[in-house]
Amino acid sequence: MERKPWHPFYDPGVDHSPVYTDIPLKDQFIALVKNQPNKPYIYYLNKIIAYYEANTSACRLANGMLALGIKKGDRVVINLPNMPEFLIAAHACFKIGAIVVPTNPRYTKRELQCQYLNCKAETIICLDLNLDLNCEILLENQDALKRIIVVSTQKPPLKVQEKEFLILYNDLVEKGREVEPEEEVSLDDIALIIYTGGTTGVSKGCCITNFNLIAMAAGWKQMCQYFVDLENYKVLSSTPMYHIHGFQTTFNFNILIGGSIIIIPEITPDHILEAVNQYEPNVWLGVPALIGALCLHPRLAQSKMNKLQHIGCGASPIPISLMNKFESMVGVPIIEGYGASETSMAVASNPIRKRKAGSVGIPYPNTDCKVVDIATGTKELPLGQVGELCFKGPQIVKEYWKNPKETALNFQEGWWHSGDIGYMDEEGFIFILDRKKDMIICSGFNVFSSEVENVLNSHPQILEAAVIGVPDLKRGETVKAYVVIKYGEQVTDLEIKDFCRKYLAAYKVPTEVEFINALPRTSVHKINRKALRMLKGNCHEVI
Incomplete structure (x- = not known):
């Protein structure tokens, strides 16, 4: 360059x-297992899982998945929270060239179904706590979805015999062969589909x-x-x-x-x-x-x-x-x-x-x-x-x-x-x-939400704040601020506007300040401006 x-x-x-290595990820992990088999790979709930233990489970799961008919290029949904089984399932997919599709366990039926059907997944790996929702999606889309591999948190484990499309994760891990699958994987193969x-x-x-x-x-x-x-x-x-x-x-x-x-x-x-x-x-x-x-x-x-x-x-x-x-x-x-x-x-x-x-x-x-x-x-x-x-x-x-x-x-x-x-x-x-979509245009001037929020967040009584653009007959759009006040503090909307006027041009100063208990956030803690725009009184088109 x-x-x-x-x-x-x-x-x-x-x-x-x-210069980058030409060794696929699955082979890099196998080399780590050979070089440091007893090194701790995962610490979880006072339990230590060594590299060789994680790889053994991943091999068994991978061979169990192959026996089910899952093959290279197939999309496998991992609908799990942070836990060792997530990592082991991902390694298993990488070993056979299946494509990992991680999804949010807290998503609604509509959100999950859209992603499952979009990627044409046939297999879902989910927690027993989310089994009912995933079963409902599968039963409504049996022409697309074929099976659910269930990670059971119950003791004794969940019984799945009554539904032929249900397979216990632990059964695959316990019964699968320990040998490394022989599927070849290239650097250009898709390994992961992450939804925005x-x-x-x-x-x-x-x-x-x-x-x-x-x-x-x-x-x-x-x-x-x-x-x-x-x-x-x-x-x-x-x-x-x-x-x-x-x-x-x-x-x-x-x-x-x-x-x-x-x-x-x-x-x-x-x-x-x-x-x-x-x-x-x-x-x-x-x-x-x-x-x-x-x-x-x-x-x-x-x-x-x-x-x-x-x-x-x-x-x-x-x-x-x-x-x-x-x-x-x-x-x-x-x-x-x-x-x-x-x-x-x-x-x-x-x-x-x-x-x-x-x-x-x-x-x-x-x-x-x-x-x-x-x-x-x-x-x-x-x-x-x-x-x-x-x-x-x-x-x-x-x-x-x-x-x-x-x-x-x-x-x-x-x-x-x-x-x-x-x-x-x-x-x-x-x-x-x-x-680009959050930029506010007031009377033809560009207002960047981050600039206004930085000023608001510097106020000694404000814990956090977010701004959006709302329709305005005179300006086209104007700035509206949502503010969370620090515990035990008091401040008025007029005081906040006066504070902003010290640091911002007049067209950037919020014309409306609304106090709320907490800002809505996405699953990864980003401020959810889409949710703010949908609040009552914000007649703003959501794209």
Whole structure:
């Protein structure tokens, strides 16, 4: 790659044009098992699962799946929460070349059914707690769905004999052969279909290949090797594995690095601190909502959070005031990054030696970035000008599953058009201002929600805030703020508007402030603006 403005700002040792292995992920994991069979792979509920134990279970499950008729290229839905069975099921699919389709166990019937039928899955792996819902979907779509593999949490295990399409996960693991399946897998084979969150429209399936996953893991390793002891890599998993962020940081990165994974059964501040104190991980990758909740936790200061080497933050922008507060309490810098399902997780993050407040960092190795005009998306803009961010790199997917229209709209001449508005400064650091669809146009002026929210979040009485655009007869659109007040504090809407006027142009100041108990969030803790727009009084079209 030609020299870019950001290349001088990589941390020491980063190769901006690394060469990637041609060994498929399943074979990389087999090599780890041979080299370190007894090393802890998973820590879960005071139980330790070694590499050889996890691989033995994955082999047995894979051979059991082959016996059921599941073959290379088949889509297998993993509808599980964070638990060892999720990882083992994913390894089993990789061993036979089946495509992993992780889905959110908390989704409604409509949401799950859309994804199951879109990817034409025949097999669902789910928890017994979600069995009724998945059975209902299967029975209504028997021409498409064939079987459900049930992970049972009951003692004695759930009885499934009365329904021939039900198979117990434990039966497959106990009865399957331990030999490695012989299915050949290539780097270009699709390994994973991750559905986008759908917060701005219909969810789309991102087709992530073996090579995309390898490049993503290699890029992340390059970006963090300067400040993380990778030989003793131990990651605390606190984002859902059905999301690209959780899948990569938990499953995929460990295949490259050979570290250990700490899984907590429920992602709460209490459980995070308990796991940090008990297992002493050196890497934790969180989201702003969890970081904010930890700041309010009475035991944060006494925890072992200060022993972490890397605290990553993604999914949504973190307010600068929150970042500063957390770092002052813990003493470990937060590394903010940027990416999406379309990028196999990330395309940029901050170097540890030169972080810029409010920036999501610089592009990953072998990754390029440009900014194009918002109106047409075809004119490349110079550094410093605001437009739509576009990226090109080996971790970026080539297509959405069976969706040529959306593929053509979002992937053009090798560039992924992110839909995010921002700019790149003269040193190559990227700043995100808003989603293209979230930008508010007041009297012809562009208002970026992040700018207004940063001001609101700096108010001493405000815990968190979000803004949306609502119809206005005079301006076309105007800014409406939703505000959560800190416990025990009081403030009026007029006081908040006066505060904003000190830092914002008049057209950016919220004309309406509504107080709510909590901001609606998606399953990965992003602010759900779609839900805000649907609240009573917001006569705003939801696209």
